[in-house]
Amino acid sequence: MKYGYFIKILLAFFLAFAPTQAFAKTIKWSMQGDSLTLDPHAQNEGPTTQVSRQVYEALVTRGLDMKIGPQLATEWRTQGPNTWIFKLREDVKFSDGTPFTSEDVVFSILRAKQRTSDFKEYISTVSGVKAVNDYTVEITTSKPNPILLNQLSNIFIMSKKWSEKNFAVMAQNWDAGQETFSATNAMGTGPFKITLREPNTKTVFKRNKKWWGTMKDDKVTEIHLLPIKNAATRVAALLSGEIDVVTDAPVQDLARIKNSPAHKVESTAQMRTIFLGMDQGADKLRTGNTGDNPFKKKAVRQALYQAIDIEAIKKKVMRGLSEPAGIITFPGVNGYTEELDKRLPYDVAAAKKLLADAGYPNGFEVELRCPNDRYVNDEAICTAVVGMLGKIGVKVNLFAQTKSKHFKELKDNQGDFYMLGWGVPTLDSHYVFHYLYESGASWNRVNFSNSDVDAAIRVMEGEVNLDKRNAAIAKAWKIVKDDISYLPLHHQVISWAAKKDVNVPIRPNNEPLFRFASFD
Amino acid sequence: MVMLVVAFVSFSLFNFVGDPINNMVGEETSDEERAELRETLGLMDPIHVQFTRFIINASKGEFGISYQLRRPVSELIIERLPATIELVLISALIALVSGTLLGVYTGIKRKGFLSDFILAVSLLGVSLPTFVIGILFIYLFAVILGVLPSFGRGEVVELGFWSTGFLTISGLKAIILPSVTLSLFQMTYIIRLVRAEMMEILQTDYIKFARARGINEKSINYKHALKNGLIPVITIAGINIGTLIAFSIITETVFQWPGMGFLFIQAVQFVDIPIMSAYLVFIAFVFVMINFIVDILYYFIDPRIRVKGDSASG
Numbered sequence: 001m002k003y004g005y006f007i008k009i010l011l012a013f014f015l016a017f018a019p020t021q022a023f024a025k026t027i028k029w030s031m032q033g034d035s036l037t038l039d040p041h042a043q044n045e046g047p048t049t050q051v052s053r054q055v056y057e058a059l060v061t062r063g064l065d066m067k068i069g070p071q072l073a074t075e076w077r078t079q080g081p082n083t084w085i086f087k088l089r090e091d092v093k094f095s096d097g098t099p100f101t102s103e104d105v106v107f108s109i110l111r112a113k114q115r116t117s118d119f120k121e122y123i124s125t126v127s128g129v130k131a132v133n134d135y136t137v138e139i140t141t142s143k144p145n146p147i148l149l150n151q152l153s154n155i156f157i158m159s160k161k162w163s164e165k166n167f168a169v170m171a172q173n174w175d176a177g178q179e180t181f182s183a184t185n186a187m188g189t190g191p192f193k194i195t196l197r198e199p200n201t202k203t204v205f206k207r208n209k210k211w212w213g214t215m216k217d218d219k220v221t222e223i224h225l226l227p228i229k230n231a232a233t234r235v236a237a238l239l240s241g242e243i244d245v246v247t248d249a250p251v252q253d254l255a256r257i258k259n260s261p262a263h264k265v266e267s268t269a270q271m272r273t274i275f276l277g278m279d280q281g282a283d284k285l286r287t288g289n290t291g292d293n294p295f296k297k298k299a300v301r302q303a304l305y306q307a308i309d310i311e312a313i314k315k316k317v318m319r320g321l322s323e324p325a326g327i328i329t330f331p332g333v334n335g336y337t338e339e340l341d342k343r344l345p346y347d348v349a350a351a352k353k354l355l356a357d358a359g360y361p362n363g364f365e366v367e368l369r370c371p372n373d374r375y376v377n378d379e380a381i382c383t384a385v386v387g388m389l390g391k392i393g394v395k396v397n398l399f400a401q402t403k404s405k406h407f408k409e410l411k412d413n414q415g416d417f418y419m420l421g422w423g424v425p426t427l428d429s430h431y432v433f434h435y436l437y438e439s440g441a442s443w444n445r446v447n448f449s450n451s452d453v454d455a456a457i458r459v460m461e462g463e464v465n466l467d468k469r470n471a472a473i474a475k476a477w478k479i480v481k482d483d484i485s486y487l488p489l490h491h492q493v494i495s496w497a498a499k500k501d502v503n504v505p506i507r508p509n510n511e512p513l514f515r516f517a518s519f520d
Numbered sequence: 521m522v523m524l525v526v527a528f529v530s531f532s533l534f535n536f537v538g539d540p541i542n543n544m545v546g547e548e549t550s551d552e553e554r555a556e557l558r559e560t561l562g563l564m565d566p567i568h569v570q571f572t573r574f575i576i577n578a579s580k581g582e583f584g585i586s587y588q589l590r591r592p593v594s595e596l597i598i599e600r601l602p603a604t605i606e607l608v609l610i611s612a613l614i615a616l617v618s619g620t621l622l623g624v625y626t627g628i629k630r631k632g633f634l635s636d637f638i639l640a641v642s643l644l645g646v647s648l649p650t651f652v653i654g655i656l657f658i659y660l661f662a663v664i665l666g667v668l669p670s671f672g673r674g675e676v677v678e679l680g681f682w683s684t685g686f687l688t689i690s691g692l693k694a695i696i697l698p699s700v701t702l703s704l705f706q707m708t709y710i711i712r713l714v715r716a717e718m719m720e721i722l723q724t725d726y727i728k729f730a731r732a733r734g735i736n737e738k739s740i741n742y743k744h745a746l747k748n749g750l751i752p753v754i755t756i757a758g759i760n761i762g763t764l765i766a767f768s769i770i771t772e773t774v775f776q777w778p779g780m781g782f783l784f785i786q787a788v789q790f791v792d793i794p795i796m797s798a799y800l801v802f803i804a805f806v807f808v809m810i811n812f813i814v815d816i817l818y819y820f821i822d823p824r825i826r827v828k829g830d831s832a833s834g
Binding site (some may be wrong): 005013036037174175176177178179199200201226227228229230232233234236237239240241258362402403404405407408411 | 539540541542550551554557560585586589590591594655658659662663666669670671672673716773774775776778785786788789791
């Protein structure tokens, strides 16, 4: 009996003092995948960068508005076409206490250019980097590089001293399965440091007390990353309160999460556009029945375009979570305009007429290749397209398969008609033209070739005068849009779900910045 | 021999799962770099060369480096093994103990509401797919009642190379849902088996004699009848441990259980050939070993086999 009272009193104490513990709060974050390595230069990959970005910083960075702004560099200017001068922050310390200087910048950029780094191609135009003084760095490029700042925003700065002490001077050789100290430990200048790392299970980020910046909300002291592969389990963990924020909420569960009084859902257009490609280079369709290649005719391509009811796809297949697209790039990318993104009207009668005028009054037959595990509802979109094209007499046979086979066969040039999605990590139109439209480009499987577009791409690569460069981009977009080289479908929309009182601002690149997180 | 066949079949299957290259590199990688990577991985060699190389390495216990995680496969499997073994052991235990008890009960009380109820529920256990049961459990116990965690293994304690979840409260709580989910199918199996055995044995002469001698019912049921009824159960249970490991693929995926099955599913999606082949070979090995052990156990448990063997030799 005596003990019973004692325990009750103890319990009462606990309950009374529990709320004071609530001041320091943890955000439990979940997504499907995990970072592959903590070495910031070993893998240029989504979740890996998302994790590194909480710990490491770059010279410049994209804020919540996705615009480039200062981070470790306060200002920069160009000196001639190939030289850039960066002034560094002087009040920055790494989380182990060592001061940050230009030596660290020189070290990190050279590290990212090493053979073992996954960023060596990414910043291949950077030909030299040197420290002018402790807080000034000079970067030279082999040719004028208009998107250098974009690229530098993804090159994280490490401590030279720390790397030397821990034998991490070389970037981890990911392809050879190398294990390094830097792959399992992280030490940067950013708002958080990693105190526990169990790959694919749990990563604990604690506040870096030495960080130079200010947190939006000081109550955010810890972040736990708990990856959950299965979508239903991830949602269940969110609803049961074990997880605070999910940065890849599945479309089919959004309604249920919204119905929960304790949770909320935020959506934004993602940096990825889904489209269909039609091989215009082949003389004869591999899967056709007409003995020629109807896709060579613009009228046929336009007929297909106008036969697709994109609003119906948005409503029925995507449950409202897509933005119909007129070009293969999205808001926020340099070169995007709303005018370009307007679609040709959905018009079955016009499509039928175009098809008849082009010499195919009875339509034709073709195979549509789709992935079934790559994009949001990819196979369902294709199934819808098959039905819509059937209405104008084009008999489409759907061939959906796993992404590892789909992309391989696409690369082997086996597709007449296929689905693909394209993201633009550099947020500049050049990335789209260089891979999808340039003659002979690696993802140009429609075999599009236009000398004016190729010339415009050369200008995009070498012109530092922004007006002239933007004019070239606009011209190139106009040409390819008029030509209907691809059938754009929509921009994907991503959704984050969180507890009502936990605010982690959603960003189009799907990358959370926990320094902007807050509690209500 | 069995192992060799499994190795060959699984190996030839990999030609149909797709190309790992695209998963391994970014979309901006040039075609030349892709070809180079394919060359370094040995994917350009003819199939029989690849297969011979695989067999030679496998016999040395080397399964190469995972394409996705970039770590030695043998190391990954050893790391994931404890989670799967603990899960499988607990669910085998649950299945055996509760399966036997319920089986005896339904065998003795053939008519009665509770027996019918148990049989009806057990029927549900066989017919519903594991992932549906798992998700139902998650919603019931984690979302609605909020008493058990919905994913993961909880806190684990490292004992040498073995990480165990048995020593912490969160670890024990975390194993309840996945192990019950995994055990349901086997439990149903055992219930039905024990029930049939009991019903048959209770009709036999020696039970009737025992009753005639006035031995009490409890002793008859559990001492005399159950003992004989358990022989086939043990055989089946042994073999079923292998099945449990195989079934655990789905359970582990649903509960984010960091075991081998989960590793395998991720490997399939990524076309991580070294992990897939090592896993299949490993599972084949487990099955072969279990069958072997069960055969030996049979000899010890069932006196009839011993008698037959002795008389044959003598």
